[in-house]
Amino acid sequence: MAGRLxxxxxxxxxxxxxxxFRHSPYAMVAAIVFIxxxxxxxxxPWVAPxxxxxxxxxxxxxxxxxxMWIAGGDPSYxxxxxxxxxxxxSTIFFGARISLEVGIAAVLFSxxxxxxxxxxxxxxxxxxxxxxxxxxxxQLSFPAxxxxxxxxxxxxxxxxxxxxxxxFWVLVLSIGVSGWVQYARTVRxxxxxxxxxxxxxxxxxxxxxxxxxxxxxxxxxxxxxxxxIATIHIATAIITEATLSFxxxxxxxxxxxxxxxxxxxxxxMFSGEWWVTLFPGLALVIMVLAINLLGDWLRDALNPRLx
Amino acid sequence: xxxRLLQAIVVMLVxxxxxxxxxxxxxDPVQLMMGQFATPADRIRLTHELGLDQPFYVxxxxxxxxxxxxxxxxxxxxxxxxxxxxxxxxxxxLELSICAALLALAVGIPAGVYAGLxxxxxxxxxxxxxxxxxxxxxxxxxxxxxxxxxAVKLGWLPAFGRGDVVHLGGWSTGLLxxxxxxxxxxxxITLGLFxxxxxxxxxxSEMLEVLRADYIKFARARGLSDRAVNFGHALRNTLVPxxxxxxxxxxxxxxxxxxxxxxxxxxxxGLLFVQAVSYADIPVMAAYLCLIALVFVVINLIVDLxxxxxxxxxxxxxxxxxGH
Numbered sequence: 001m002a003g004r005l006x007x008x009x010x011x012x013x014x015x016x017x018x019x020x021f022r023h024s025p026y027a028m029v030a031a032i033v034f035i036x037x038x039x040x041x042x043x044x045p046w047v048a049p050x051x052x053x054x055x056x057x058x059x060x061x062x063x064x065x066x067x068m069w070i071a072g073g074d075p076s077y078x079x080x081x082x083x084x085x086x087x088x089x090s091t092i093f094f095g096a097r098i099s100l101e102v103g104i105a106a107v108l109f110s111x112x113x114x115x116x117x118x119x120x121x122x123x124x125x126x127x128x129x130x131x132x133x134x135x136x137x138x139q140l141s142f143p144a145x146x147x148x149x150x151x152x153x154x155x156x157x158x159x160x161x162x163x164x165x166x167x168f169w170v171l172v173l174s175i176g177v178s179g180w181v182q183y184a185r186t187v188r189x190x191x192x193x194x195x196x197x198x199x200x201x202x203x204x205x206x207x208x209x210x211x212x213x214x215x216x217x218x219x220x221x222x223x224x225x226x227x228x229i230a231t232i233h234i235a236t237a238i239i240t241e242a243t244l245s246f247x248x249x250x251x252x253x254x255x256x257x258x259x260x261x262x263x264x265x266x267x268x269m270f271s272g273e274w275w276v277t278l279f280p281g282l283a284l285v286i287m288v289l290a291i292n293l294l295g296d297w298l299r300d301a302l303n304p305r306l307x
Numbered sequence: 308x309x310x311r312l313l314q315a316i317v318v319m320l321v322x323x324x325x326x327x328x329x330x331x332x333x334x335d336p337v338q339l340m341m342g343q344f345a346t347p348a349d350r351i352r353l354t355h356e357l358g359l360d361q362p363f364y365v366x367x368x369x370x371x372x373x374x375x376x377x378x379x380x381x382x383x384x385x386x387x388x389x390x391x392x393x394x395x396x397x398x399x400x401l402e403l404s405i406c407a408a409l410l411a412l413a414v415g416i417p418a419g420v421y422a423g424l425x426x427x428x429x430x431x432x433x434x435x436x437x438x439x440x441x442x443x444x445x446x447x448x449x450x451x452x453x454x455x456x457x458a459v460k461l462g463w464l465p466a467f468g469r470g471d472v473v474h475l476g477g478w479s480t481g482l483l484x485x486x487x488x489x490x491x492x493x494x495x496i497t498l499g500l501f502x503x504x505x506x507x508x509x510x511x512s513e514m515l516e517v518l519r520a521d522y523i524k525f526a527r528a529r530g531l532s533d534r535a536v537n538f539g540h541a542l543r544n545t546l547v548p549x550x551x552x553x554x555x556x557x558x559x560x561x562x563x564x565x566x567x568x569x570x571x572x573x574x575x576x577g578l579l580f581v582q583a584v585s586y587a588d589i590p591v592m593a594a595y596l597c598l599i600a601l602v603f604v605v606i607n608l609i610v611d612l613x614x615x616x617x618x619x620x621x622x623x624x625x626x627x628x629x630g631h
Contacts, residue, residue: 138318143559153584153592239445246447247581281448289443
């Protein structure tokens with residue numbers, strides 16, 4: 001058993017993908033940075049030096065302390081504190097956690113919706129195909145951020161009051177809905193190629209239900225490019241979430257994401273407390289850059305022709 | 308072309324329908340306008356006056372007719388007609404968007420051509436790496452960093468607002484005063500930077516593609532000068548996709564100005580829209596949506612027309628194939 005596991009590991013280490021990974025320093029650095037981001041975000045309650053949301057521990061006399069290397073800084077608050085005396089480093093850990101949660105959930109939602117509609121459009125064809133693709137065309141002519149803003153605004157109007165408690169899911173929904181088109185287009189294209197191949201025709205001759213053919217036979221063969229899109233989409237979704245939160249329509253300030261932290265910090269920039277906004281901003285850029293680099297590498301590695 | 312026009316009208320109707328449904332199902336205007344002390348008789352009277360007791364399609368027809376006349380009702384938050392509010396703020400957004408687009412084109416195309424012609428020079432490599440960072444920087448963060456450096460630390464440029472504006476008829480412009488121009492610099496860079504990187508990367512990859520083509524090799528073999536080959540033949544053939552993307556991006560510049568306007572408190576339509584979203588001010592949201600849709604549809608049509616101008620092949624063999 002253990003021998004087989006080792007074999008499997010060695011096989012995947014020798015695969016083309018791993019080879020290209022080992023020969024791409026950018027991808028390796030990006031992967032390490034990304035794993036570090038995900039790790040600190042997932043373990044935030046344990047690795048953060050302070051708990052920024054424990055109101056009993058907050059002390060206003062610690063508010064707006066500069067980073068520790070500047071005069072007046074306190075080593076127990078390495079990157080300084082915000083107006084409520086919260087440790088910036090800890091709020092970044094917790095903020096990255098929320099940003100990643102929203103980003104990944106939104107991407108999964110987009111991917112599910114887009115892959116399902118693309119599969120349907122490509123396999124069934126005809127009027128269904130024309131309708132889905134027309135909707136996609138119309139939506140594609142509007143920027144994602146606008147659609148997300150609109151859905152968020154509607155959710156606010158439909159559920160007044162209850163908005164804060166549902167903010168997370170409203171965000172996931174609005175970012176998710178605004179991103180499905182790319183998946184649908186890609187999957188539709190490859191489905192149309194796959195559906196004329198022998199194995200699909202054979203499955204059809206056996207009398208297998210079209211839905212089963214789509215899910216069990218076509219789907220695994222069209223997922224490759226979807227993974228590339230999804231990787232880069234996580235970066236876009238995190239930026240969209242940060243932007244919405246920055247505009248004040250994202251997650252509530254009691255559970256700040258990186259975007260919310262930047263917006264809060266923005267108010268203190270003019271009085272000279274630049275660290276409140278700069279460090280969450282840097283964290284966001286580093287995380288997004290790492291994901292973009294990984295996505296670029298994955299695209300080149302899976303599809304050398306695109307280079 | 309007529310098919311494209313019909314399609315554009317359908318898109319506009321769909322958007323109008325979405326905007327109309329917002330009115331229809333979100334909130335109760337009668338409740339909002341009368342407050343809690345209204346009698347049932349008052350409510351019925353107002354419902355009738357507003358035309359809310361008529362069938363759905365009649366109401367939708369009235370909505371479209373009103374929208375065509377530029378009437379979108381009264382803002383729930385400010386209490387002024389939405390058309391007046393938008394008209395006041397249109398010049399600010401348009402000036403900012405056009406300056407940003409010009410910046411993106413004026414820097415992006417030459418940079419892209421250079422990176423395409425000399426892909427291995429250190430300048431091109433630096434620009435390409437910088438552009439990846441540029442793609443990863445959210446718009447609002449660029450704005451904040453610019454404010455931090457040039458307004459807070461150095462004090463060179465104003466951090467928010469439009470500066471002094473001059474009113475010319477119904478149009479307020481910040482292009483004629485010193486403070487107006489100074490205020491324009493940072494928002495323009497913020498808004499244009501992302502499009503700049505996008506155009507640069509696009510022109511570069513198109514140039515690389517075209518330079519490999521046979522007709523370029525042939526042009527060189529004929530002994531044409533580098534200049535004639537690079538600009539007369541190569542650049543010209545990269546322009547079709549560049550025009551498409553630029554045209555479509557002009558629309559997203561106007562949409563992305565929402566963020567830039569929020570960062571710099573620029574008094575344009577985007578700022579109005581963000582405030583409308585957080586107050587669930589439906590009339591403003593619906594009107595902005597229709598206006599942006601109109602801008603997008605018009606830009607799409609213009610892009611299609613430009614194809615005919617730039618690419619003579621479309622005029623000769625495939626006259627009906629402009630709408631890809």
